[in-house]
Amino acid sequence: MRLAFYQFAPELGAVPKNRERLAAALHGLDADLIVLPELATTGYLFTSREELFRQAEPIPGPTTDLLQACAAASGAHIVLGIAERVDDRCYNSAVLIGPQGVIGIYRKMHLFHEEKRLFHPGDLGFPVFDVKGVRVGLLVCFDHFFPE
Numbered sequence: 001m002r003l004a005f006y007q008f009a010p011e012l013g014a015v016p017k018n019r020e021r022l023a024a025a026l027h028g029l030d031a032d033l034i035v036l037p038e039l040a041t042t043g044y045l046f047t048s049r050e051e052l053f054r055q056a057e058p059i060p061g062p063t064t065d066l067l068q069a070c071a072a073a074s075g076a077h078i079v080l081g082i083a084e085r086v087d088d089r090c091y092n093s094a095v096l097i098g099p100q101g102v103i104g105i106y107r108k109m110h111l112f113h114e115e116k117r118l119f120h121p122g123d124l125g126f127p128v129f130d131v132k133g134v135r136v137g138l139l140v141c142f143d144h145f146f147p148e
Contacts, residue, residue: 019063022036022066034076035078036078038081039083058085059093064082068099090119093140094138103129108141111142112142
């Protein structure tokens with residue numbers, strides 16, 4: 001399996017611009033699994049829950065739809081860190097996207113410091129997904145410090 005990682009500094013509050021930057025960066029990558037940063041479309045610093053809520057997206061949504069098109073064009077799978085909005089809650093999520101669409105979601109369970117006032121803790125457990133015959137689990141940042 002060929003892995004690719006794309007690290008960049010998203011522009012705070014510029015979700016559409018960041019989304020387009022991601023799509024442009026993915027164009028032409030030759031990889032089976034591409035991993036993008038935590039909160040890749042929004043950046044990490046929010047001044048309030050209201051600001052976070054305005055920038056968060058549902059899954060599926062505009063960013064996952066665009067990245068699904070990228071995955072379909074390349075045959076790759078993509079892991080995207082995103083602020084996920086579900087009803088009146090927001091999660092710091094990682095979503096696995098394949099050529100056919102969203103495969104699964106992991107929501108960060110162990111929130112760190114200021115995250116606790118912005119996000120809800122994850123409620124989906126620790127799912128494992130199959131990517132081209134390889135079992136793949138997702139975690140977000142601080143969660144890797146915990147043994148479960």
